[in-house]
Amino acid sequence: MKKRDFISVSSVPSVAINPVAIKSTQAPLAAYNTPKSTDSGTMTPDEYCQDKTAKSGSSFYYSFLFLPEAQRKAITALYAFCREVDDVVDECSDSELARSKLNWWRAEVFGLFEGRPNHPVCKALVIPIEQYNLPKEYFLEIIDGMEMDLLQTRYASFAELNLYCYRVASVVGLMAAEIFGYQDRGTLKYAHNLGLAFQLTNILRDVKEDAQRGRIYLPLDELDEYGVSEEDILKSRCSNKMQKLLDFQAQRAQQHYDKAFALLPECDRYVQRTGLIMAAIYRNTLNTIQQDSCRVLSQRISSTPLKKLWLAWRTARREKRRHRQLVKHAA
Numbered sequence: 001m002k003k004r005d006f007i008s009v010s011s012v013p014s015v016a017i018n019p020v021a022i023k024s025t026q027a028p029l030a031a032y033n034t035p036k037s038t039d040s041g042t043m044t045p046d047e048y049c050q051d052k053t054a055k056s057g058s059s060f061y062y063s064f065l066f067l068p069e070a071q072r073k074a075i076t077a078l079y080a081f082c083r084e085v086d087d088v089v090d091e092c093s094d095s096e097l098a099r100s101k102l103n104w105w106r107a108e109v110f111g112l113f114e115g116r117p118n119h120p121v122c123k124a125l126v127i128p129i130e131q132y133n134l135p136k137e138y139f140l141e142i143i144d145g146m147e148m149d150l151l152q153t154r155y156a157s158f159a160e161l162n163l164y165c166y167r168v169a170s171v172v173g174l175m176a177a178e179i180f181g182y183q184d185r186g187t188l189k190y191a192h193n194l195g196l197a198f199q200l201t202n203i204l205r206d207v208k209e210d211a212q213r214g215r216i217y218l219p220l221d222e223l224d225e226y227g228v229s230e231e232d233i234l235k236s237r238c239s240n241k242m243q244k245l246l247d248f249q250a251q252r253a254q255q256h257y258d259k260a261f262a263l264l265p266e267c268d269r270y271v272q273r274t275g276l277i278m279a280a281i282y283r284n285t286l287n288t289i290q291q292d293s294c295r296v297l298s299q300r301i302s303s304t305p306l307k308k309l310w311l312a313w314r315t316a317r318r319e320k321r322r323h324r325q326l327v328k329h330a331a
Contacts, residue, residue: 270319
């Protein structure tokens with residue numbers, strides 16, 4: 001079975017965008033995209049992003065707690081941006097309206113990089129994009145990835161799925177690596193693969209939820225190989241064949257975690273510890289799924305907030321000890 005394990009940034013095609021055409025959609029959609037919670041001016045842009053991130057219940061939130069303030073604000077704003085554009089697709093039942101709203105966000109990205117942000121999230125990103133050299137193209141790639149959900153509900157192969165994962169997850173990992181910092185550019189390959197591992201974990205965890213939206217992210221050629229039909233996924237039918245298919249998906253995700261960790265240079269491990277905290281939480285979910293992978297067809301597997309916080313604290317403590325040993329040996 002062929003699969004593409006790594007897509008370089010230069011090899012991924014970007015959708016051509018006409019800034020003038022995009023900007024023309026901004027006025028009529030402003031009311032849809034301006035958050036009501038900031039109308040009264042009660043929240044600063046940073047507070048809005050913090051609120052958006054905390055309310056999401058994401059595992060990422062727990063890893064952000066261990067960052068210095070500037071980095072924490074930057075990664076929180078980046079995550080809030082991802083949540084905003086993701087919510088457009090998940091919460092808007094009209095695909096044409098959703099596409100228009102995504103175009104509104106593209107215009108916002110252009111405005112952000114031209115020094116005239118409007119949305120609180122983009123205002124919160126003004127300092128981070130300069131401080132950490134975050135490329136405009138990456139923000140547009142994320143929007144392109146979200147738009148794929150409006151245009152495509154099936155993936156013929158893992159190669160097709162890989163492009164989607166790159167846009168919605170690996171690009172975020174690459175920007176996170178810039179925020180956390182690195183000495184060795186090999187760290188970017190680590191970040192790319194870690195983002196892919198996270199997204200493969202999400203896809204496996206959310207099989208039932210996605211099926212309820214009519215989406216199947218598991219590659220269709222792999223369904224055929226294991227003798228599982230689309231209807232089996234949509235109807236959440238557990239069987240030995242289904243179990244083997246889901247076990248295979250879990251094993252592939254584990255392989256990408258292993259690959260990511262193997263690519264992380266030791267000199268950058270401590271500054272990238274937030275990604276390692278995320279990985280500990282996500283991989284704990286994946287390990288739980290592997291105990292009985294068919295459970296994803298009937299329930300959403302996740303850790304409790306207390307367990308996530310404990311995993312975050314334990315990983316942060318372990319990486320701090322490891323860093324001290326590295327410094328000691330270097331001296």
